[in-house]
Amino acid sequence: MTEKELRERLAEVVLRAAIAEQIIYLRCSRGLTQKQLAEALDTQPAVVVGWEDHYGRWMSVETLTRIAAYFDVALRVQFASWQEFVECYCNGRPDIPGSFPSGGSPAGAPVSESDA
Numbered sequence: 001m002t003e004k005e006l007r008e009r010l011a012e013v014v015l016r017a018a019i020a021e022q023i024i025y026l027r028c029s030r031g032l033t034q035k036q037l038a039e040a041l042d043t044q045p046a047v048v049v050g051w052e053d054h055y056g057r058w059m060s061v062e063t064l065t066r067i068a069a070y071f072d073v074a075l076r077v078q079f080a081s082w083q084e085f086v087e088c089y090c091n092g093r094p095d096i097p098g099s100f101p102s103g104g105s106p107a108g109a110p111v112s113e114s115d116a
Contacts, residue, residue, distance in 0.1 A: 017054045
């Protein structure tokens, strides 16, 4: 694998995890179950499970926008240099809600229905 391919793979894995963790954070901080979020967004609970799975399928910008609108937050998409990317995502950013450098969820928050 080339260095460029490794960077691209790293970016994909980290981005999937960051999106999943932010959705988990938003849902848990509002005391919602996956089922409740699914109902609010007119989708199936299995879809929400997929959104919160770090290895789940990619979501469209439209889906991300719908999730952001439901939680009344802005969706921010940003192109950045590799150095900025590493500083932001790989080192953990305490100023970004849902950014958990340890790989966990908000303190004590259930991640899935079975954790509740």
